[in-house]
Amino acid sequence: MLLLITYDEHGGFYDHVPTPVKNVRSPDGLVGPSPYYFAFDRLGVRVPTIAISLKLRSLWVCDAVVHGPFGPTPDSEFEHSSAAATVKKISGLGDFLTRRDSWAGTFEMSSVRGPNREMIVPVTELPTPPWSLRHVPVDENRPLTEFQQELVLLASQLNGDHVLRDYPSLGKKMTVKQGNDYVNDAVARFIREGEKQLRAGVNEITILQLKSVRQVSEESPLTSRRERFSRSSLRQSS
Structure with a gap:
């Protein structure tokens, strides 16, 4: 090997x-x-x-x-x-x-x-590095790096946020902590929904496409009633 x-x-x-x-x-x-x-x-x-x-x-x-x-x-x-x-x-x-x-x-x-x-040679004990690779304390309030922003965009493909208008700038205003929480939540939700689909008998090769939580919350009941009224009026007039 x-x-x-x-x-x-x-x-x-x-x-x-x-x-x-x-x-x-x-x-x-x-x-x-x-x-x-x-x-x-x-x-x-x-x-x-x-x-x-x-x-x-x-x-x-x-x-x-x-x-x-x-x-x-x-x-x-x-x-x-x-x-x-x-x-x-x-x-x-x-x-x-x-x-x-x-x-x-x-x-x-x-x-x-x-x-x-x-x-x-037999390994009895792993060596301990003589110094830490981290030379400064963790600062979770720092802005995301360009690479970290790309990870946020990648996670948005899992939770459906990639369809939102502000998709290109999702991670630009996030801190390290916010970005970490966003990625963890997106992955956890994707896995959770996938397991739910499998328990429901959905074919395992089916591509799972989640709807953005923000998109769902922005569709208020008032907006939905107006849309239904508009569609009903169009049917009556036709």
Whole structure:
């Protein structure tokens, strides 16, 4: 078994190695919009990757990165698609996913020889970090970050609030606590309603679509009576 962890970003650290731009295959041939018309024919900055397995010798990935990939083309590089390309190679799968992973270098598993005995040690007690990763007290009254606002919008797809007019700005005025409560409530309601539907005999593959609580509360009885009166008048006049 191999656990492969790779990062999407490099963290903003300076990289002295130039970004590979030579003969990099575009995944699908698409070109971005103006004014840049980005063709996805170059790679980005380097990112950390961690390979974890009892059968890996020390510095296995480090050695691979130093000497570079052995193909499949002279210009192949290790990149995110190398994970998919490696799985395809060792599993004997059919077609590649895109033109990019057909070009990406693979991690040669043939260099892996048996279990690494140095890594097989009994664990009696987990180590305690010498310091806390949190350097400031929790402030739940702070505004949501852009990513946290996106989580609120994602949760609104569950509770039906995505149909409201103010959907794009749902999380912009929320605090961290309000955003956390909103997401928890949305997920809890979605699960609760789903379980209710299953108990009622609804097919389990049915897509559950909840109605916004705010939308329901805004439909006052007075408004409903006016709508019924209006519809009744139209029928009588016709």
